[in-house]
Amino acid sequence: MLQSPTSAAGAAAQTVGLMLADSRLPSGGHVSSSGLEPALMAGMGRDQVEEYMLVRARTAALTDAGAAAVIRHGLLEAGQNESGQSSAELLTRTERAWAARTPSRAARQIASELGRGLLRLATSLWPDAAILRQLGTAPSRPVVMGAVAAHAQLEAEELVRLVVYDDAAAAAAALLKLDPGDPAEAMILVLQTCASVEDRVAGVAALTEPSDIPSSAAVQMEDWIEHHAHTTRRLFRA
Amino acid sequence: MPETATTSPAEAAPAAKDRALRLGIAGPVGTGKSSLIASVCRALSEELRLGVITNDIYTDEDARFLRSAxxxxxxxxxxxxxxxxxxxxxxxxxxxxLMAAEDIERDFAPLDVVLIESGGDNLTATFSPALVDAQIFVLDVAGGGDVARKGGPGIGRADLLVVNKTDLAPHVGVDVEQMVADATEAREGRAVLALSRTDEGSVSALRQWVLTVLAAHRAGEHIPQDPGPMAPHFHADEDHPDGGYVHSHA
Known part of the structure; x- marks a missing residue:
């Protein structure tokens, strides 16, 4: 066993971004299919997966990305002004705004568990990061992504693409387990999904107010996730 | 809403010897991992404060089995x-x-032992020493007398190998003594226990093993070992029909 390494400081922002996008990231993320298993188990056809991913990107994924961008911006601002009070308020307001746009309790629950896993990893990587210490014990994943981006100096647009990519890649990886086909097709779906919201990236990245976080809910998707939480014989939590 | 506390999980973690012993139970599907945990709980719940975490693939069936027990x-x-x-x-x-272990240790503090049952997998699945302090690998006689000889990381180097369901041996044509002897050889002398929940002597030996490991853990003398991704094995070839060389994969 190797000696415990002591510091992750000094990694380039892009490298941190690559690490966060890596499905091998040890933060417990492998239990999520980005809602795809709930959809397939509810009877959505295999021929609708492409459409599903496109809808998912411009609804849930952009909501997550918007929340992450607002957190990133707010924490960076607060850091410059050294105003701890306002960053606590921003965290609360953003969590609430995100939760209001994520009506399924099951979806919020899994986002909170994934967020906790990611925060656990991040605080081990950067034990001295003041920004990470401001988060609660189980913040939702988008909030943690935003905070890590602020700490690692990731650009806002990179963060938005990262959140959208992460969500799509999880669905594609799940697809290869649930209904395997040509793996290359799954990767095409990922790139196509990301490209479909490219024209929204700059706008979402520029968000600074929790109330401006995109709010296009996908009600059917949320309902599937809610239902999935009460089923057995599932491979993914959501 | 999540609370805005300021403690980080990394900060809150006590030294290993000051928290509960985390004991992993691994082994193929159907070899009796849940049943073994039930036996440990029955034998020790009066004297130790226990917690259990089950890993299930599809359902919470193992947890339900243990709760109903x-x-x-x-x-x-x-x-x-x-x-x-x-x-x-x-x-x-x-x-x-890890999060589940930390939660249960916090919610029921102080705990002495947290038993972590793996999702039934195959012969190669073992616990990381980052998760458990010690691990038991479980085989059963119904899986066949030759399984122990075939080896694998869990069989070869788990802290304890249990050959379970010995009461079934006459029904499945397995020689328990031979199976234990094979296992002991494959493990180069590491501990092997022939277990049946109906054989009180064997359950008592299991109980004693857990107490011994717990004592070593508390004394800070127990060092978690990784059984490894693969056991050392040999490759036979034409020049060396009995095996050319023994090696392990890093």
Missing amino acids: GVLDPERIRPIETGACPHTAIRDDVTAN
Whole structure:
């Protein structure tokens, strides 16, 4: 066993971004299919997966990305002004705004568990990061992504693409387990999904107010996730 | 809403010897991991404060089995879902299990032992030492007398190998003594226990083993070992029909 390494400081922002996008990231993320298993188990056809991913990107994924961008911006601002009070308020307001746009309790629950896993990893990587210490014990994943981006100096647009990519890649990886086909097709779906919201990236990245976080809910998707939480014989939590 | 506390999980973690012994139970599907945990709970719940975490692939069935067995307060038995990757959750990404262990240790502090049952996988699945302090690998006689000889990381180097369901041996044509002898040889002398829940002597030996490991853990003398991704093995070839060389994969 190797000696415990002591510091992750000094990694380039892009490298941190690559690490966060890596499905091998040890933060417990492998239990999520980005809602795809709930959809397939509810009877959505295999021929609708492409459409599903496109809808998912411009609804849930952009909501997550918007929340992450607002957190990133707010924490960076607060850091410059050294105003701890306002960053606590921003965290609360953003969590609430995100939760209001994520009506399924099951979806919020899994986002909170994934967020906790990611925060656990991040605080081990950067034990001295003041920004990470401001988060609660189980913040939702988008909030943690935003905070890590602020700490690692990731650009806002990179963060938005990262959140959208992460969500799509999880669905594609799940697809290869649930209904395997040509793996290359799954990767095409990922790139196509990301490209479909490219024209929204700059706008979402520029968000600074929790109330401006995109709010296009996908009600059917949320309902599937809610239902999935009460089923057995599932491979993914959501 | 999540609370805005300022403690980080890393900060809150006590030294290993000051927290509960985390004991992993691995082994192929159907060899009696849940049943072994029930036996440990029955034998030790009066003298030790126990918690159980189960890893299930599809359901919380193992947790439900253990709760219905009535061997422990149901609140002290927690299921986590490992999704499509039961071996990942106990080895390369132990996040969910670590969080569950920390939670149960905090909620029922102080605990003496947390038993972590792996999702039934195959002969190669073992726990990371980042998750458990010690691990038991469980085989059963019904799996065939030759399994122990075939080896694998868990069989070769888990802290304890249990050959379970010895009461079934006459019915499945397995020579328990031979199987234990094979296992002892494959393990180069590491501990092997022939167990049947109906054989009180064997359950008592299991109980004693857990207490011994716990004592070593508390004394800070127990060092978690990784059984490894593969056991040392040999490759036979034309020049060396009995095996050319023995090696292990890093």
